Amino acid sequence: MAKFIVEQSGALRGEVEVSGSKNAVLPILAATLLSEGICEISDVPRLRDVEVMCKILRSMGASVTEDWDNHTITVEIDKVTTDEVPYELVKRMRASIFVMGPLLARTGKARIALPGGCSIGDRPIDLHNKGLRTLGAKIDMDMGLVEATSKKLKGALVYLDFPSVGATENIMMAATLAEGTTMIENAAEEPEIVDLANFLNKMGAKIKGAGTDNIRIEGVTCLHGTKHAVIPDRIETGTFMIAAAITRGDILIKNCVPDHVKPIIAKLMECGATVNDEVEGLRVRGDIKKLIATDIKTMPYPGFPTDMQALFMALLSTVDGASAIIETVFENRFMHAAELSRMGANIKVDGRTAIVPGKNPLVGAQVISTDLRAGAALVLAGLVAKGKTEISEIYHIERGYDSFSEKLISLGAKITRVED
Numbered sequence: 001m002a003k004f005i006v007e008q009s010g011a012l013r014g015e016v017e018v019s020g021s022k023n024a025v026l027p028i029l030a031a032t033l034l035s036e037g038i039c040e041i042s043d044v045p046r047l048r049d050v051e052v053m054c055k056i057l058r059s060m061g062a063s064v065t066e067d068w069d070n071h072t073i074t075v076e077i078d079k080v081t082t083d084e085v086p087y088e089l090v091k092r093m094r095a096s097i098f099v100m101g102p103l104l105a106r107t108g109k110a111r112i113a114l115p116g117g118c119s120i121g122d123r124p125i126d127l128h129n130k131g132l133r134t135l136g137a138k139i140d141m142d143m144g145l146v147e148a149t150s151k152k153l154k155g156a157l158v159y160l161d162f163p164s165v166g167a168t169e170n171i172m173m174a175a176t177l178a179e180g181t182t183m184i185e186n187a188a189e190e191p192e193i194v195d196l197a198n199f200l201n202k203m204g205a206k207i208k209g210a211g212t213d214n215i216r217i218e219g220v221t222c223l224h225g226t227k228h229a230v231i232p233d234r235i236e237t238g239t240f241m242i243a244a245a246i247t248r249g250d251i252l253i254k255n256c257v258p259d260h261v262k263p264i265i266a267k268l269m270e271c272g273a274t275v276n277d278e279v280e281g282l283r284v285r286g287d288i289k290k291l292i293a294t295d296i297k298t299m300p301y302p303g304f305p306t307d308m309q310a311l312f313m314a315l316l317s318t319v320d321g322a323s324a325i326i327e328t329v330f331e332n333r334f335m336h337a338a339e340l341s342r343m344g345a346n347i348k349v350d351g352r353t354a355i356v357p358g359k360n361p362l363v364g365a366q367v368i369s370t371d372l373r374a375g376a377a378l379v380l381a382g383l384v385a386k387g388k389t390e391i392s393e394i395y396h397i398e399r400g401y402d403s404f405s406e407k408l409i410s411l412g413a414k415i416t417r418v419e420d
């Protein structure tokens with residue numbers, strides 16, 4: 001398995017271009033299962049998770065063309081040839097569950113191996129199931145398999161007990177082909193949900209209210225092919241914002257949507273970083289003022305994103321003063337605290353709260369990337385740690401960041417990828 005060797009690199013400076021959003025493109029690719037025509041998706045990031053989703057679509061009878069020179073994927077599914085997603089693919093990516101809603105709506109049946117928990121929490125799918133049952137599906141869970149069947153889905157009022165991103169997306173996709181109108185209340189409001197709704201509407205769906213907590217979907221009889229460009233990745237944007245701050249550097253981040261990263265901008269400015277919205281992108285500087293502590297509480301959008309928590313923890317380890325971080329979205333998303341502490345950060349975790357004392361000089365160590373964002377946080381910590389940091393299990397990082405090390409190297413980072 002590959003590793004990154006990261007060396008103390010000094011201030012990162014220059015320009016970087018953000019790729020398309022991982023969490024937008026995965027449900028969008030799953031949604032192509034609803035269409036009887038050709039879908040052309042552009043601005044697709046080149047990621048392991050995207051490759052797995054393409055494999056899933058092929059396993060269901062789709063013809064999928066990946067054109068990586070142009071970051072475009074074309075999908076055509078004349079006929080869905082199976083209603084089962086094999087465990088082999090599901091275990092590689094939890095987002096496989098996104099095919100449940102589209103498959104059920106198009107073929108009346110979906111069988112998917114249960115995704116199970118992961119290093120950030122149990123991650124049940126009860127809200128996905130509750131929503132699909134409300135639309136009339138029969139759902140059985142047995143022997144590690146979830147089986148959903150329905151003659152014809154019927155529009156209904158679905159209230160989500162928690163604004164789950166995945167459940168909102170699965171229910172929204174299924175409801176596009178249901179008979180009548182579906183309302184999703186307490187829906188997730190993430191920009192990725194708006195992007196999925198825009199894609200579905202271009203395919204002929206009738207969705208209103210995406211981006212609010214109340215989404216209305218009027219069912220239609222069929223959806224057609226379309227072209228769509230994926231939105232820029234707001235978490236990759238935030239990652240480069242932290243890269244500028246933690247290295248006390250100066251980075252111009254291009255191809256980003258400042259509105260999508262408002263909580264990240266606010267928290268970085270509280271820390272003393274300078275963030276300017278320029279014509280070409282967001283410029284973040286960590287080299288003007290002394291950086292200081294701030295407290296963080298993760299929340300569903302538009303609150304502070306859980307996907308930025310590990311990255312902020314790395315930054316807060318290097319500033320003046322102690323910070324408290326409260327994780328409210330996932331129950332076990334502090335695995336990186338122990339890894340950062342191996343580098344000298346001395347973080348104390350109690351339940352859902354982590355106390356970061358700050359200003360401990362970080363030193364290189366052998367650490368493990370426990371999940372995608374944890375891995376990215378360790379790379380950024382490694383850039384300012386004295387000596388060399390060896391990060392293993394970097395396949396997590398490659399699941400969700402397109403050309404991560406290459407982009408950082410272009411800004412002055414000293415990173416080597418080695419095969420173990």
Ligand code: EPU
Pocket residue numbers: 022023024026095121122123124125126127128129162163164165166167188306307329330331372373400
């Ligand atoms: N939850 C339930 N029941 C459900 C669904 C979710 O209890 O049926 C709980 C989860 O266990 C969790 C919380 O609700 O505690 C939030 O989960 P949500 O469903 O909102 O998250 P998700 O759809 O599984 C997506 C992103 C995650 C991101 C979260 C929150 C994708 C592919 N993944 O996951 O991205 O952290 O929303 O914003 O869109 C990442 O990119 O690193 C990542 C983990």
